[in-house]
């Protein structure tokens with residue numbers, strides 16, 4: 001049995017950990033996985049055609065896609081079922097996704113409970129569905145306490161962009177108390193920027209990430225973050241595709257949790 005995975009850049013930690021989980025669970029089930037990596041969402045159709053030509057019997061798509069493109073891919077693939085990881089809850093497609101709103105809320109509430117009020121946001125790319133959902137979640141939670149972010153920037157998920165945008169957020173005369181970062185790789189870059197400016201984490205600045213990828217416990221200091229259980233997502237997705245009951249619309253939200261380590265105080 002053969003499945004297909006269309007994924008965004010595997011050099012990023014989260015997609016590579018999802019791909020790894022998909023591969024191992026499929027292997028345990030005696031299935032193989034053909035992986036196609038796309039640099040741009042518009043390349044998904046071509047990747048889809050290639051995988052269909054190789055007779056995959058189910059497809060996983062981990063590329064941030066707006067609703068119309070996701071629905072188009074579902075139609076092009078039919079009758080082969082397609083499960084999406086990174087689409088909005090409104091898309092009429094099979095979806096297995098983490099609760100971005102809850103994750104954002106947990107991160108913001110953690111900082112608020114520590115007494116922080118000057119909170120800066122480092123969001124992901126505006127083109128990403130999940131990045132927009134995390135940003136909206138942060139803003140909504142801050143607004144509940146009548147707060148607005150003291151500064152804001154967008155990175156591209158990479159540590160390099162976290163470093164560059166981190167320096168931007170730290171450039172003003174009044175420093176933030178804390179920074180909410182949309183993923184752990186960017187948080188790594190932010191902590192490097194803090195170190196270069198002699199700003200102590202967590203003494204002078206709290207940093208909270210999002211993902212809890214395998215390396216995040218080894219950052220210095222170990223990163224406080226929102227855990228998305230990538231292994232569980234990979235496993236559940238494969239199990240569903242191989243279950244043979246993929247006719248009914250399947251939309252599952254996976255919970256996220258706050259992992260308190262030492263980058264926040």
Ligand code: IPT
Nearest residue numbers: 008012014015085086130157183
């Ligand atoms: C999302 C990650 O949180 C982020 O760090 C980045 O790697 C992004 O993927 C790449 O698209 S997780 C996704 C399943 C929403």
